[in-house]
Amino acid sequence: MSFLLVAQQPDAIAARRAFLGKSGLLLSGAAVALLSGREALAKGQASTAADVSILNTALGAELEAIAAYQLGAESGLLQKPVLDLAVTFQGHHKEHADLLAKTVAKLGGKPVAAKAKYAFPVETLKSQNDVLRFAATLEKGAVSAYLGAVPLFGNRDLAKAAASILGDEAMHWAILRNALGEVPVPTAFMS
Amino acid sequence: MPTWFRTLAATALALALAAGAAAAAAPKGDARVGATIYERCAACHALAYDRTGPHHCGLVGRRAGSVEGFAYSDAMKRSGIVWNARTLDHFLANPLAVVPGTSMGYAGVTDPGERADLIAYLVGASNAPPCAGPPLTRGAP
Numbered sequence: 001m002s003f004l005l006v007a008q009q010p011d012a013i014a015a016r017r018a019f020l021g022k023s024g025l026l027l028s029g030a031a032v033a034l035l036s037g038r039e040a041l042a043k044g045q046a047s048t049a050a051d052v053s054i055l056n057t058a059l060g061a062e063l064e065a066i067a068a069y070q071l072g073a074e075s076g077l078l079q080k081p082v083l084d085l086a087v088t089f090q091g092h093h094k095e096h097a098d099l100l101a102k103t104v105a106k107l108g109g110k111p112v113a114a115k116a117k118y119a120f121p122v123e124t125l126k127s128q129n130d131v132l133r134f135a136a137t138l139e140k141g142a143v144s145a146y147l148g149a150v151p152l153f154g155n156r157d158l159a160k161a162a163a164s165i166l167g168d169e170a171m172h173w174a175i176l177r178n179a180l181g182e183v184p185v186p187t188a189f190m191s
Numbered sequence: 192m193p194t195w196f197r198t199l200a201a202t203a204l205a206l207a208l209a210a211g212a213a214a215a216a217a218p219k220g221d222a223r224v225g226a227t228i229y230e231r232c233a234a235c236h237a238l239a240y241d242r243t244g245p246h247h248c249g250l251v252g253r254r255a256g257s258v259e260g261f262a263y264s265d266a267m268k269r270s271g272i273v274w275n276a277r278t279l280d281h282f283l284a285n286p287l288a289v290v291p292g293t294s295m296g297y298a299g300v301t302d303p304g305e306r307a308d309l310i311a312y313l314v315g316a317s318n319a320p321p322c323a324g325p326p327l328t329r330g331a332p
Contacts, residue, residue: 050287053264054296060243061234119240141233148231148297152287191231 047155052109054149055100058162061145062097063114066090068138071120072131082128082179086135089172096165103158132180139173142166143190220304225312228305235295239321244295248322250274251314255290266292279310 069090072078078086101111125131146166153159170190178184235243245258252275256268270290272278282289283306285299300306316322 050296053292053294057235057243057294057296064243065234119237119242121237121239137230137233140230141235144231145234145297148299151298152296 047107047153047158049109051153051155051158052104052107054152054162055104055107055158056109056112058146058149058165059097059100059104060112061142062093062100063112064118065093065138065142066097067114067118068120068135069093071122072125072135075125075131077125077128077131079128082132085175085179086131089135089139092168092172096168129180132176136173136176136180139169139176142169143173147190220307220309220311222308222311222315224305225308225310225315228300228309229312231300238316247313247316249317250279251276251317264290264292264294266290267294276310276314279313280306283309 069086072086073083073090104111121134125134143166146162146169150159150162150166153162174184177186232244236245236247238247240246241258241261245261245263252273255270255272255274256263267290270293272282272290280303283300284303285301286293286295286297300309
């Protein structure tokens, strides 16, 4: 008995092959060049429409993170030097988003745009620590999201580039925890 | 109608209902542990509001791809999935294998125990704030 209540039950593997086959987006490793800045290394590996989709989802999350930090910066709750820290981290997310968008476009996809409006739990943000904790939650989630994306890339160099971003997000999370007075790196492994 | 036929029909109906209930039954998990596992989803999801991914309040019983106003992938909209403990368990183990083309570019929660905990949290969250309470959020530019 299937665990799924599906109107049509496509064979998962066949469907995935069909999805990739129809895409017409079996691409070179040009995205690697864009992400790593080392075009000479970007050769011999294929990127797929699935890679583009993963990059676009990451781009959407990065754009939301930029908006979240903007909300924090404009809240009036952050004092220096925490405010400077938030703006710096926002700048990192802007760099991530810029490169992800360029890579998606380079691979023939359409980069997702920032939403006109994001929903955030603003009623729960009453203090600097509330903002820091909210940001830390997003950063930890970002680490997990990239960790879950890295093994999926058909292009291993894209996986490497995503892992590079993952490392940056992990540093954000640790520093935000430190600012909250919590153990900066509470575990040896992330999941 | 012969008695034996009514008995057989009733038995068949009972077995079918039992099978259906088992298919939708939640695996045993610890919702408190699941709350921690749910933190992994926080880059893209929230309980009460849509983000890069759709909100999770009211997830159980909802048809996949049906949150109004959320921009799902065509693959998710066409999946025909109705979310319950079993379908969540199957999907979360390997999202892209179950719904090829989903925007959820995530390798999945491969540990069955962790999935059970996460699903227990998601099921329980629908009956607690912010899902059961007034809207918590408002828009921000």
